[in-house]
Amino acid sequence: MTIYDIAKEAGVSASSVSRVINNKTGVNPEVRKKVQKLLKKYHYTPDAAARGLVSQSSRIIGILIADIRNIHHTDGAYYIERKLAALNYCCVILNTGDDDESRAQAISILEQRRVEGAVLIGSSFQTESVAQAIKRHLNNVPIVMINAFLDAPNIYGVLSDELHGVEACVNLLAEKGRKSLAFVRDCHTPSCELKVEGFRRGIRLLGQTEPWIYDSHGTTAADGKRATLEVLKDHPDVDGIIYSVDLIATGGIRALYDLGIAIPDQVSVIGVDNSIYGEICIPTLTSLDNKTFDSSIAACRILIDCLENRTTTRQMILPSAIVVRESTP
Template identity: 30%
Template sequence: MVKPTIKDVAKLANVSIATVSRVLNNLDGYSKKTKDKVEKAIKELNYEPNAIARGLVSKNSRTIGILLPYMHGRFSVDLLRGIDKYTHENNYSVVICNTDNNGIRTMEYIKLLGEKQVEGIIFASAEVKKEYEEELLKLNIPTILVSTNGISNKLPSINIDNYQAAYYATLELIKKGHKDICMISGQKDNKESGIPREAGFKQALLDNGLEVSDQKIYYGDFTFESGISGITKLKKDNPNMTAIFTASDLMALGVLQYAYQKRLIIPHELAVIGFDDSEDAKMSVPPLTTIHQPIEEMGILAAQMLIDKSIVFEDKILKHSVTIRNTI
């Protein structure tokens, strides 16, 4: 069955398409009698107007745009769950853009969101390059950064203290008596999560009189595969290592996979602590000890800041915690 269009409504109500559009968007310029005719036609035809199309007239699209560097992994899943929870409750829709960490693709999506007249943009978990920030500011659309920071202070962000979180993760291993501790970090130039987490790890070792050296750190990319390649290299370079801190749960799962293949007993022969506290961490064998990053809450807060105009539009630092399970 063909869905009715705005033209069908206008024809049945014997008015212009522009008049139907004005009624749909609660604009003035028509009589009560005309409004009643249009609403009756809408009901008879069971017409459902497109939210974005309505927004082109009302400038109120009730749509939030989301820019993510990847769609795999629990960070993206948990963040989107939080965003969807708040937007759905408030009758907003979302447009999800997978940038694949590609500069050209990111710029194209930013411009696309502007063309779609979204009411707000969430830019998550990727480096905010100068050209991205300039384009976002040029759109004059409220934008929130999640798990990243801008070049200037013009775009508010939602983060945790990655340095402190990594510091306390490392302390948990030290408290268990470990002295030969390694780390699988994020990319070496990753300013958002890689650099601060590596700095926190190193400082915890230094504060406790333990060795800090380059051969104790492997630079991964937060994926399961880089967890396996990381522990393989670190074990070769540090045969006496007894504990490892990874900058993501996915990389920690790679370590657990390696341990299973090598028949290493966790945590007696190798202690592991991850970062994120994703659903995967609860389901791993054994269940993973990890830094709890309130990812879903970040998504909820980001959506809330864009939709609820009473929320102060400023940087937010959320609390992290350590979730103790069975790998340390």
């Protein structure tokens, strides 16, 4: 059923039907009522692609995530999609993977879909190859990055202050009498390196000369368990461990449990993300809240400001906060 079919049955012009569909004025109330009844009867849905060709507006927003298994990032994508859907935007969510070629290909796909804007979630997108791909394919649309930033006229950033947040985690453990601390990281992204720097700053103030930093070589609980066993082997006197994400921290908790090491009496544990994993593990996990919800909503607001030609913030830094649970004294 096309607009012309509706017009023919209603006995009016196609332009009158179009005005009713788009809620424009200048239509007789009786004609409007008759057309609306036919639209409902035939379950008429406007062709978004055709309307886009006329208005030069696709109403499509791209959302890129490196790994859709990362609950922290998919939660952010959910908040963004819901907010934009309420404004009649359609979101295309792509799982890019972590290699430069795949990320560039995803950005190219967004160009093909004629997106009006894009949100890139995660600091893994903070690379020169992504900057070049954006310049080549999406140079004329607003791009908002969450927990990342690239210096380009059409790119905006919403970041969480994880550096000072992790430093605050070290201070919290120090206040609880912990003196021998280790840090386990899951990757080497810009975000994770800021967490490591926060750890380094914190332990310098504690007087711990050597930073005990370990790689989990993965993002699963099993990876966290394996790295924790390595920490304990090298430093049996460790009394506090900070993990770069909650999920690997749950693996660390399991390792300590299996060895009969009491949490938090003997070893305190802190994660980062304040995810559901921290709420359901035993003991519950103290975690650095890097404000997934707030970052997502802020990214939406910046993108909407750009789409509506309003002046907005190029770069925003949100403070993080520690959520204390059972894994710290």
